[in-house]
Amino acid sequence: MRLSANILLEKKEQTWEQFQERVRLECDIETETQMMRRFFLQTSSIDVQKKGLEFLYMNGFYDDLQLLIKINQQSDYTSNRNWARIYQILLDTKSGQYSPEELLQQLEQLHTQETEVLCLKEFAKINIYYNRNQYNEFGNFLNTIEQLFLMIDDYFLLDYFKLRISQIYFVYSLMKNELIIARKYGYKVLTLTKSPSIQVDAHIKLGLSYTFDSYSQGIYHLEQALKIAKKHHLTEKIYLIEQRNIPFLSAKFKKVENISTNDISEQAHIEIAKGNDEKAVELLEDVSLDTPFRLYYMGKAKGDRNLLIRAYKEFIHERGDYFFSRLPLDELRKIYI
Template identity: 25%
Template structure:
């Protein structure tokens, strides 16, 4: 680790980085920075991260490598926890995996953070996540407010996966009150943003658009989001873009591209599932607005059917959807909507689709069925741009 610290120190000098301004920015004194660079003191991990971004602003690989090395020598559990928070907020899941290896974790906070990591990675969700939560975390009794908030964040994800959106939003409000009681500023900010990140998906699905956009802009405009919480900013851009998907093509595309760019230039393949979700949403946006249709190739068969509809190939779309129904035994709400559209806005099929949307509490995307049934306009649907 000392080789890393010496290189950082040398690079600070070669790049003429003003150490006086740097220590002021991360709220330490010059003597503390000097002791840290000489290996005689360990900085809080998020402040180390800020130093790396100052010295290597355009070299994510250097920052990743140096974060991994420092995280492997941390002495205090509190600093290890901050490291996990920092790395999760940057999508650095490979390093988080090393810190939260199931064979070595023993502290309660590690057990619950591992569930958050597995949800981010895409390995656990919904009922499976709930099962593991009950087995490993639910029964742990603790008076520590931060630990209880972490448990609540896992429950937010579970309730979203299980489509309990209103319950999820109520829980988020309770968690925000608990966060305000915390004293550690970085932990407080991380947990606040993490709760918001989880909640905005539920707000979108419930079609609470003004509230959703307000939360998204709060995250995006926060002065610390670029430096300390870029993945939360990517999520905010992505969901904000999705909220404009039916009303403003250019605004929607701009926000979605901003989200994809943060992931591409940051964690990259470590958050491939998140990036693919954004790219799939961009495909849906273009299909819906009939833009660049010849260059879109959706991976999902149901979305391929929507593409064919927008190209004017309704019979081909019907054939695709009939094959999906045969293979899966039924069509999703989206599949039924597209089938109804392909069959000349068949009112019975579209009504069945609307019923499925409403039973799953997906009010936002139920707009597709309602619009083609002729019972809902953009204006009364709360979709103002």
């Protein structure tokens, strides 16, 4: 570790590649990540300062990312300031500080001919639409990104961009109900990243991809996600898995013994699985039916075809979600048969 610390103190400017290759020779993965984290905050290289934003973002070091954004915002170079603007938008997308419309407007106001920044703009747009559950918008952005990839020659940066695009194809294929392709991308994401946050997200989506197929395979991935989240103290992920994902999958397969949740929607789902439809209706009457999942739960509990049709249409037309649209569709088939 003393040798690694000495590398950080060297006065000679080092590229991202040079520093990472030297650290890899002497450090385990976790130490390497922490050394890289410090390197990007301490470097005087203009090029490394902006590209370090991608490393910090993709590894979930958001506090450090905000510090590096400020460094780039104060740069004399337009390129660095543009990179800072993009990553600030990415952070603001996660925090929900601005509306999707405001974020998209900020992106449109960022003018550049720099290929990497153009690529990051497309990734940022996808993030915004992902948060809006509008998956049908992904296709056009993916075509643009793949064309831009051909003009990027930074090997390390391109590795992270390829990870991003694999994540996007994973979600896009899943929402298109192309499960074999989706799972292939899911496992690819797991092999491409050491980021606990990304690993957790991949396991969650892999687990949910078995909603209509296999409880045992689905719950395996959710338990893997929970194990990683707990190890790395990812409290928001732990809550999501314990309160929503596991209850959802368990209720879908009617494996609800010892399953509980604070989430009212999933409480209703559990009651439906137990055959307590009236209790489920009571729970759902206390919340707004503002998602297709809640419409589906209420429609299933009441045996209401109109609610199920509304849920199906919202999944398809508002979200472009052909995977979870199978929930109300399967229930409608039972009613009509």
